[in-house]
Amino acid sequence: MCDAIYIHIPFCVKKCGYCDFLSFSCEEKSKTDRIEYVEKLIEEIRLYPKLKYDTVYFGGGTPSLLEVEEIEKILEELAINEGAEITLEVNPQTVDMQKLEGLKKIGINRLSIGIQSFNxxxxKVLGRIHSKEIAIKTYNDARKAGFENISIDLIFATPDQTIEELEEDLDIVERLSPEHISIYSLIWEEGTKFMDLLDSGKLNPLDNALEAKMYELIIDRLKKIGYLHYEISNFAKKGYEGRHNSKYWKNIEYIGVGLGASGYYEGIRYKNQVELSDYYKKIDTAEKPLMEEEEVSDKDRIENYYILGLRLLNEGIEAENNLYFEKIKELCRKGYLKNEEGIYKLTSKGLMFANDVFVEIME
Ligand SMILES: C[S@@+](CC[C@H](N)C(=O)[O-])C[C@H]1O[C@@H](n2cnc3c(N)ncnc32)[C@H](O)[C@@H]1O
Ligand code: SF4
Structure with missing residues (x-):
């Protein structure tokens, strides 16, 4: 059964220095291009059977750059269950009170606000277009507009960040009290402006030990103020775990539409065309705009189940007696995994070395 859809909106006001997500700045793409994109997106949605969705996720890019009416038009194409989770990623500085109220009115019931830092x-270093003041205002406006399920995105281990600066970010998080927090350490991605600055010595990554200390501090602090640490980088108040993203981690199928979107449907993992002209060309011939598709083998399915499932810290995985079982038992012996009545979960030590654990399982 497939009841989740991801909708990719590849426009941003300005490209952030660290970001390698598929998006381009609006300077390159005019409003008419955006209108055309929404039209093609709708045509792509029509290429799939009319499924009933339990979660809808508008991601980007910056979906909040679309007009409310455009988002509404997309939603009208979807059959959506009552009580569905409908999330939209919002960038501070791209919405005002009127737009937030409009989004609420058309049925968006969860916002994911890309704050990244309150410093x-x-x-400025990250290349964001907003300030701390605007970030807090956007959050408060969202509350005033009636949003009762707000997630915020933060990035830590940014260049030269200190423990004190991180603590200041967490102080503000505590005051705002969002239902959900995604907090990732900065990933230095190939091909980004940050990578060039790293190569030329103008930016430096944080020391690994400091980054680990920051992660421990985040876990401690957020747990103390009532958040469940339910996924490696995600924290939620009880009952507010992200339903859509949890489906990815549970290896459940979902449809992905839009430029470069990934999906997993009818046993096939796919990725859409990444060039706008190729994406449009396929849709114009009423073809799904796929660039890559791969049937998921039994081996891949098991591996994905383990690697993704272990990310869910309180749910863990059931390990059957298959070719991975010895590795799982060895990771238990080394203290990276624990066995709770046949359910395997990451330990605190495993959490600090999660990527190594995943590599070990896949090797
Ligand atoms: C694709 S972005 C879209 C959200 C929205 N456009 C924004 O930036 O506010 C989703 C999230 O991924 C995270 N992210 C993107 N690039 C990252 C990187 N290089 N390292 C760590 N986190 C990153 C950010 O927290 C961001 O909010
Ligand atoms: S981080 Fe978000 S706003 Fe910045 S370029 Fe990437 S998708 Fe766009």
């Missing part, structure tokens, strides 16, 4: 200096 003006860090926001």
């Amino acid at each position: 003006d200096e860090k926001l």
